[in-house]
Amino acid sequence: MPAESLFDSAACALAVAREDGTIVHTNQRLSDWLGLSAVELHGQRFQDLLTMGGRIFYQTHLAPMLRMHGSVTEVKLDIRHRDGHKVTVLLNANQRQLADGVVYDLALFGTTDRDKYERELLNARKLAEALLQEKTATERALHQAQAELSEAYAIAQQRALFAEQMVAIVSHDLKNPLTAIRMASDFLRRGEHTPKEHQLLGHIGQSSERAHRMIADLLDFTQARVGQGITIRAQPVDLHSVIDRAVDELRVAFPRATLVHHAQGHGDACLDADRVQQIIGNLVANSVAYGDLQQPITIASRLGNDGSEISVHNYGAAIPEALLAGLFEPMTRGAHQGSDVRSVGLGLYIVRELARVHGGDVAVNSCATQGTTFSVKFQAGTPRPA
Amino acid sequence: MDLRHRNNVSVMGNGSSTLVFSHGFGCNQAMWNSLAPHFLQRFRVVLYDLVGAGLSDLGAYDKARYSTLEGYAHDLNELIDAYAEGPVVLVGHSVSAMIGALADRFAPGRVAAHVMIGPSPRYIDTQSYVGGFKRDDIEDLLDTLDSNYLGWSSSMAPVIMGAPGQPELSSELTESFCRTEPDIAKQFARVTFLSDNRADVIGLTTPVLILQSSDDLIAPVAVGEYLHTVLPNSSYQLVDNIGHCPHMSAPQACAAAMDRFLAPWAVANAG
Numbered sequence: 001m002p003a004e005s006l007f008d009s010a011a012c013a014l015a016v017a018r019e020d021g022t023i024v025h026t027n028q029r030l031s032d033w034l035g036l037s038a039v040e041l042h043g044q045r046f047q048d049l050l051t052m053g054g055r056i057f058y059q060t061h062l063a064p065m066l067r068m069h070g071s072v073t074e075v076k077l078d079i080r081h082r083d084g085h086k087v088t089v090l091l092n093a094n095q096r097q098l099a100d101g102v103v104y105d106l107a108l109f110g111t112t113d114r115d116k117y118e119r120e121l122l123n124a125r126k127l128a129e130a131l132l133q134e135k136t137a138t139e140r141a142l143h144q145a146q147a148e149l150s151e152a153y154a155i156a157q158q159r160a161l162f163a164e165q166m167v168a169i170v171s172h173d174l175k176n177p178l179t180a181i182r183m184a185s186d187f188l189r190r191g192e193h194t195p196k197e198h199q200l201l202g203h204i205g206q207s208s209e210r211a212h213r214m215i216a217d218l219l220d221f222t223q224a225r226v227g228q229g230i231t232i233r234a235q236p237v238d239l240h241s242v243i244d245r246a247v248d249e250l251r252v253a254f255p256r257a258t259l260v261h262h263a264q265g266h267g268d269a270c271l272d273a274d275r276v277q278q279i280i281g282n283l284v285a286n287s288v289a290y291g292d293l294q295q296p297i298t299i300a301s302r303l304g305n306d307g308s309e310i311s312v313h314n315y316g317a318a319i320p321e322a323l324l325a326g327l328f329e330p331m332t333r334g335a336h337q338g339s340d341v342r343s344v345g346l347g348l349y350i351v352r353e354l355a356r357v358h359g360g361d362v363a364v365n366s367c368a369t370q371g372t373t374f375s376v377k378f379q380a381g382t383p384r385p386a
Numbered sequence: 387m388d389l390r391h392r393n394n395v396s397v398m399g400n401g402s403s404t405l406v407f408s409h410g411f412g413c414n415q416a417m418w419n420s421l422a423p424h425f426l427q428r429f430r431v432v433l434y435d436l437v438g439a440g441l442s443d444l445g446a447y448d449k450a451r452y453s454t455l456e457g458y459a460h461d462l463n464e465l466i467d468a469y470a471e472g473p474v475v476l477v478g479h480s481v482s483a484m485i486g487a488l489a490d491r492f493a494p495g496r497v498a499a500h501v502m503i504g505p506s507p508r509y510i511d512t513q514s515y516v517g518g519f520k521r522d523d524i525e526d527l528l529d530t531l532d533s534n535y536l537g538w539s540s541s542m543a544p545v546i547m548g549a550p551g552q553p554e555l556s557s558e559l560t561e562s563f564c565r566t567e568p569d570i571a572k573q574f575a576r577v578t579f580l581s582d583n584r585a586d587v588i589g590l591t592t593p594v595l596i597l598q599s600s601d602d603l604i605a606p607v608a609v610g611e612y613l614h615t616v617l618p619n620s621s622y623q624l625v626d627n628i629g630h631c632p633h634m635s636a637p638q639a640c641a642a643a644m645d646r647f648l649a650p651w652a653v654a655n656a657g
Contacts, residue, residue, distance in 0.1 A: 019635075020628040045628075047603075052519070053526030056579075057534070059604050059630040060412035060480075061564045067634050068416065068563045076533040115533070122532055 013089070013108040019101065021045035021063075030108065033089075035082035046106065051078045051086065062093075066104060070095035076111065076118075088115040161226065168222035171215045178215065182208045216278075217346040221330060224353045232272035232357055239269045239276070239308055243301040246277040247284075254288045258296040265303030271378060275354050276310070282347040283312040283374050291372065292316035307360070308378045315371040319364070327364060328352040351376065389468050393434040393461065394441040397469055399426035403498070403651035404470040406432045408462065410480030410504070410630075411578045412571075414440025416560050417479065420637040425644075428652040432469045436482070437461060438570035440563075447570055455481070455581055459488035466496060473498035473651050477644075479633060480504050480604065484583040490592055498651065499593040501644055504605040504630050505613055507583040515584075518606045524579045531571055587616055594620040595647040597632060597640055604630040621647060 007014060013030035017023050026041045034041070034049065047058040054077045065072050071094045078086040089108040096103050185204040193201065223230050240263040247261045280299060287297045291314030298313040319327065330349040348362075351374070355362045359379040366372040389395060396415065399405075405425055407418045415433040422431055435442040436458055451457035462485055466474055474497050476486035483505030490497045509517045510524070566574070594617045598610030607624070614622040623643040627636040645652070 051526055051530075052523035053528070053530035055603055056519075056523070056527045057530045059602075060410070063629050064413050064417055064631050064634055065564045067631070068419075068560055077530070118533070 012110075015041075015046065015106040015108070017046045017104045017106060019104070021047045021058075024103070033081070033087050033108075033110070034079060049079050051080060054078055066093060066095065076115065079108075088112050164222060164226045167218055168226055171218035171222065174211075174215055175219075178208055178211055182212065217350055220350045220353070221346045224350075225330075230275075230350075230353050230357050232275050232354075234270050234272050234358070236268040236270050237273045237276075239271065239301050239303055239310070242271075242273045242276055243280060243299060243310060246280045247299055249277075250281060250284050254284065257284075257288050257293050259284065260296045260298045262298060262300040263302075264300065265308075267303050269303060269308040269378060271308070271358060275358070279351050279354050279376055280310065280312065282351050283376075286347055286374070287312055287314035287372070290314075290316060290319075309375060311373055311375040313371055313373040318368045319366040319372060324364070324366070328362065348374075389465060392437060392443045392446045393465060394443075395465065395469060396433040397430070398422075398433075399429050399431035401425075401427075401429035402471070402653050403473045403475060404430040404432060404466075405475050405477055405648075406434075406462070406466060406470060408434070408476065408478045408482035408485060409436065409439070410478075410482050411574060412566070413564050416440070416563050417631065417634055419560075421633040421640055424637070424641045425648075429475075429648075430471055432465065434465055436485075436574075438574060439566055444567060444570070447567075449573065452573065452577065454577060455485050455488055455583065456492075458482075458485045459492055462486065462489040463493050463496070466493075475499045475501060475648060475651060477501040478503065478505070480506070480630065481578040481581075484581065484586070487583060487586050487590055490590060491586055497592055499595070499647070501595045501597065501647065502613070503597045503633055503640065504599060504602055505596060506605040506609045507587050507613065508581070509579045509604075510582075515612070516606070516608050518603065518609065519579065524575070527579065528572055528575060531568070531575060584616070587613060590617055591619055593647075595644065596620055596622045597643060598622065598624050599627040599629065599632045599636075600624055601628040602630050623647075 008028035010027055010029060013033055014027040015023055015030055016025035023041050023044050023046055026038050028038075031037055031041065047055050047063075050058060057077070062072055062075060071092075073092050075091045076088065077091055078088050081087055088111050090111045092107045092109075094105045096105055181204070185201055185208065189198075189201050189205070220230055243263070244261055247259050251257075251259050284297060284299065291297060295315040300309075300311045300313070302309045302311075328348050328351070330346055352362050355376045355378070360377045362374060362376045364372065364374050394415070405422075407415065407422055409415050409417050414435045418433055422433060425431055438444065438447045438452065448457075462476070466489070476489070476497055476499075478484075478486040478500065480503070483500065483502035484507060486497070486500050486502070490500070506517065508515060509519045510521055511517050511519065594613075596610050596613055596617070598607060599605070600607065610622065610624075614620050625632045625636055625639045625643065627639070629635055633640050
């Protein structure tokens with residue numbers, strides 16, 4: 001086969017260009033690919049056949065590289081067909097020294113399908129990079145949110161501590177003026193008074209009693225939260241008679257309620273009698289506030305080998321499910337309450353703290369038909385030291 | 387900071403004035419191989435690679451710093467402070483001509499003169515200005531760069547990053563010629579071709595030699611003529627050359643024009 005027809009029918013497009021890119025020789029394959037005859041191609045500059053991006057690339061990369069190395073390999077370029085569509089090729093070029101100067105031998109390989117595949121690879125890479133960037137940005141945002149959250153948490157904790165300390169100081173400071181009011185009203189009650197004055201003095205006495213109870217609760221609360229914890233002085237006591245006395249006093253305090261005491265078992269329990277009275281007081285006050293006062297409130301004290309137990313039961317609506325979980329946390333209050341039992345919501349919290357400091361715990365059982373029972377169990381033996 | 391490492395600085399030649407050569411988009415300092423040796427007898431010559439190009443420290447490439455030409459201009463001023471002696475003439479190809487103009491603006495009086503080879507203050511046409519390109523052309527270039535990313539592989543990186551100051555440096559430079567890390571190449575292409583430095587060159591009073599190729603797609607004759615009109619102390623020299631790199635394809639003509647322009651500073655050191 002003559003060399004000329006081998007050149008024309010080669011499986012790649014071939015061209016020879018001068019150093020400035022002017023095409024001097026082409027094969028038939030290039031004419032076929034571009035829809036341009038050899039006559040039309042000769043005299044044109046190779047770089048002018050490229051798309052604009054390719055031309056810039058030629059000027060900034062290819063021409064300097066050809067000059068530096070005398071060759072380039074595997075450069076992907078788009079060439080414009082006469083009708084405007086792009087032909088994607090891989091270019092290899094080699095410098096050749098002739099008598100009258102330098103020429104470049106160009107070989108162009110069609111790479112349209114491979115180009116599609118490579119573009120898919122590139123797109124996949126871009127997508128992966130974009131996703132990575134997104135992930136990094138999300139992580140950064142998350143970190144910042146976490147930092148802000150923990151800062152807000154620290155501030156909230158500081159504020160809570162400050163508030164509790166303030167409650168401790170204020171309730172402690174209120175105690176003295178209140179004691180003065182109680183003593184003064186007791187003293188005044190001893191003289192002779194009109195019925196109206198007597199009634200007013202009674203109000204002063206009851207109100208300052210209530211205020212005194214609230215302050216005692218607050219002091220216990222702050223003691224448990226920010227102080228050393230609630231302290232007790234436990235000693236062997238007759239539990240039943242302690243409860244009996246407490247119930248008697250509560251009958252005076254809550255004249256509208258019917259209080260019944262059941263005692264079971266015999267013996268002594270090692271407890272702080274004042275604190276046990278406080279427990280019963282808080283639980284009965286709770287029953288009076290939320291229970292059905294048409295039916296009796298039952299206070300039970302039990303002594304056994306495995307320890308002692310006191311409980312308070314009332315009828316009435318069950319405690320809502322939503323309230324049960326946080327029932328013994330401070331500042332928890334039921335929906336309905338009479339104004340005469342209004343408190344800051346510390347009663348049950350103090351009951352739990354007192355039970356625990358005695359080495360026991362408190363439990364509640366509440367349903368609409370059986371009513372509500374709070375039970376405080378004390379362990380046998382010596383309670384844990386305060 | 388180790389500037390020599392960052393910018394792969396080469397200092398050579400002997401003279402009482404300093405020529406700082408700054409290469410353009412796409413290549414590295416090896417593109418000066420045909421021109422710079424011409425000046426070694428009369429000038430101190432400083433060559434360097436822009437950060438991200440050639441054998442510069444790729445670790446120093448900070449996307450934010452090099453998101454405009456200003457980052458490169460600050461680098462150039464740092465190099466002048468560190469390596470130049472006597473009056474300084476900046477020889478900038480293509481985008482580096484504008485980097486030089488910015489460096490001059492940032493430190494007035496520090497640069498004695500500019501030689502701008504194929505300069506262009508703006509590549510994209512406006513209604514009243516011919517830069518030679520449309521916005522789409524630049525997108526097409528980015529696409530072509532993308533297509534040739536596949537010629538870059540991570541196994542190539544160690545060779546190209548190399549270790550400056552080594553004896554085989556110059557061969558590494560020519561081997562890595564016009565090969566740039568793909569992401570950097572794309573950002574630099576954007577920064578270069580989307581920049582508009584007309585406000586920086588208009589009225590710049592430093593003496594400037596404009597070396598304009600007679601046929602240059604990247605910096606057409608009209609752009610060179612525009613610069614000549616807005617630079618009050620400029621000389622304009624048309625070089626008979628096809629293409630954007632007359633310092634490579636027509637080094638004698640460039641050297642001759644530069645010799646005439648540089649005569650006032652061309653004094654060898656007595657020592």
